[in-house]
Amino acid sequence: MNIAVIGTGYVGLVSGTCFADSGNKVTCVDIDEEKVGKLKDGQIPIYEPGLETIFARSQREGRLNFTTDIAEAVPEADIVFLCLPTPPGGDGQADLTAVMQVADQLGSLIDEYTVVVNKSTVPVGTGDRVEAAIADNVDEELFDVVSNPEFLREGAAVEDFKYPERVVIGTGSDRAAEIMTTLYEPFVRSGNPIIVMDRRSAELTKYAANAMLATKITFMNEIANICEKVGANVDNIRRGIGTDSRIGKRFLFAGIGYGGSCFPKDVQAIHHTAGQHGYDFKIVDSVMEVNNAQKVSIVKKMEEYFAADDFSGKTFGIWGLSFKPETDDIREAPALYIAEELVKRGAQLLAYDPEAIGTFKQATTQAVLDNTTFVHDQQAALNDIDALVICTEWNEFRRPTVDNFADEMKDPVIFDGRNLYDLKRAKKAGITYISVGRPSINVN
Numbered sequence: 001m002n003i004a005v006i007g008t009g010y011v012g013l014v015s016g017t018c019f020a021d022s023g024n025k026v027t028c029v030d031i032d033e034e035k036v037g038k039l040k041d042g043q044i045p046i047y048e049p050g051l052e053t054i055f056a057r058s059q060r061e062g063r064l065n066f067t068t069d070i071a072e073a074v075p076e077a078d079i080v081f082l083c084l085p086t087p088p089g090g091d092g093q094a095d096l097t098a099v100m101q102v103a104d105q106l107g108s109l110i111d112e113y114t115v116v117v118n119k120s121t122v123p124v125g126t127g128d129r130v131e132a133a134i135a136d137n138v139d140e141e142l143f144d145v146v147s148n149p150e151f152l153r154e155g156a157a158v159e160d161f162k163y164p165e166r167v168v169i170g171t172g173s174d175r176a177a178e179i180m181t182t183l184y185e186p187f188v189r190s191g192n193p194i195i196v197m198d199r200r201s202a203e204l205t206k207y208a209a210n211a212m213l214a215t216k217i218t219f220m221n222e223i224a225n226i227c228e229k230v231g232a233n234v235d236n237i238r239r240g241i242g243t244d245s246r247i248g249k250r251f252l253f254a255g256i257g258y259g260g261s262c263f264p265k266d267v268q269a270i271h272h273t274a275g276q277h278g279y280d281f282k283i284v285d286s287v288m289e290v291n292n293a294q295k296v297s298i299v300k301k302m303e304e305y306f307a308a309d310d311f312s313g314k315t316f317g318i319w320g321l322s323f324k325p326e327t328d329d330i331r332e333a334p335a336l337y338i339a340e341e342l343v344k345r346g347a348q349l350l351a352y353d354p355e356a357i358g359t360f361k362q363a364t365t366q367a368v369l370d371n372t373t374f375v376h377d378q379q380a381a382l383n384d385i386d387a388l389v390i391c392t393e394w395n396e397f398r399r400p401t402v403d404n405f406a407d408e409m410k411d412p413v414i415f416d417g418r419n420l421y422d423l424k425r426a427k428k429a430g431i432t433y434i435s436v437g438r439p440s441i442n443v444n
């Protein structure tokens, strides 16, 4: 099939590449000329495991092309995917400017039957708005608007896209449903379902999934906070409840809060949508409040440990800047907030991340930049520091093991926001080790 992908961010680039990899001819469109220039030259602007190989192959074989001109891509396409940003507007509601700008252009570019697919995460009813905008310029018989929310996770995006647990297709049109099913057949050979439903339900399914996952994490973060008060260990609770298949093992890891480009904005947006319809979605309101506090909870632990709220003269190492491992994305990363709070208290920082130093520098404040030295190997972030703060669970932080900290650090004090190390080994290693929802080890 001929596919146009409008917007080549995470979702557009991964979807476009995977569709090309499964034999379709894909043209990706973006308004960012610099990005398109790089993509044409074979440079991928994001770090995403597994993407490079299939990108290079599809591009070499002529199935994956890039342009800034939407008119080069849409008229040829059987399917047009909208993979456009929907950032939070001022009041938490999703900002649909990019989606509607493109929808306004589509009608005049369609002259044969085309399926227009919204892959962006959008509030219920956006499909209706997109349909009306297109219908202003073209006969309604010539297109259908489908909702096909995307569930990929950054850092595992290619795997998630190639082997989805489910594909959700929201449409009332049999013709569009058949085309979409044919497109996705190669991706669901594992037997996982393609679920066809009405468009509004598909739009809401995406928000429900993210709100449910954010709630699950937040619930465990609150259990962790209780564990700290009563002397229990959240790892044991996780094992104890995760083995109940009704609860499930995944997304039960307590830490310093969820971040990223999706959970924070989508939880806000579903809260806003509910409010617009006169419904107070209380549980997600609490989720947002607890998560904001959780992001900086580690700073409170540091204040308690040092018995001070002024960190002037202290230097802290930071391991991990991205919002999760295997990505250079720092959107809503806890490290952004933690660095800011530490610098506000007068600290100097020595920061390391395997992939996200560049993106972090672009997003953080001038005050953080002025008081942070960025280093390019993890050992260097341990030099002469008063404590190490772990913000992201990159695999390489598991080595050298916890046993080595006593040799590597002048004062081995670790605040671990991701519970990387075994408590017994930390104790044996003679370090001060303060993690989340687990008993603290304090050798001082």
Ligand SMILES: NC(=O)c1ccc[n+]([C@@H]2O[C@H](COP(=O)([O-])OP(=O)(O)OC[C@H]3O[C@@H](n4cnc5c(N)ncnc54)[C@H](O)[C@@H]3O)[C@@H](O)[C@H]2O)c1
Pocket: 006, 007, 008, 009, 010, 011, 012, 029, 030, 031, 032, 035, 083, 084, 085, 086, 098, 101, 102, 119, 120, 121, 122, 150, 151, 152, 153, 154, 261, 262
């Ligand atoms: N990032 C994820 O992991 C993820 C996963 C599932 C769903 N989503 C949803 O998918 C959508 C896209 O997310 P993303 O992370 O890929 O966004 P992104 O911000 O990484 O990329 C969006 C791209 O769209 C381009 N763009 C903006 N306006 C345009 C226009 N008028 N014409 C053409 N291109 C334009 C931008 O230049 C940018 O390259 C959002 O709604 C998001 O919530 C994201």
Ligand SMILES: O=c1ccn([C@@H]2O[C@H](COP(=O)(O)OP(=O)(O)O[C@H]3O[C@H](CO)[C@@H](O)[C@H](O)[C@H]3O)[C@@H](O)[C@H]2O)c(=O)[nH]1
Pocket: 121, 150, 151, 152, 153, 154, 155, 210, 213, 217, 250, 251, 252, 253, 254, 255, 256, 257, 258, 259, 260, 261, 262, 263, 266, 323, 324
């Ligand atoms: O047990 C857990 C699992 C995750 N997290 C945190 O939750 C955030 C989000 O993680 P993850 O869901 O793995 O990453 P995303 O790439 O943001 O993916 C989410 O958001 C995407 C965009 O909507 C969806 O497509 C995915 O299905 C959904 O998992 C990160 O800060 C993680 O550190 C935890 O704290 N504990």
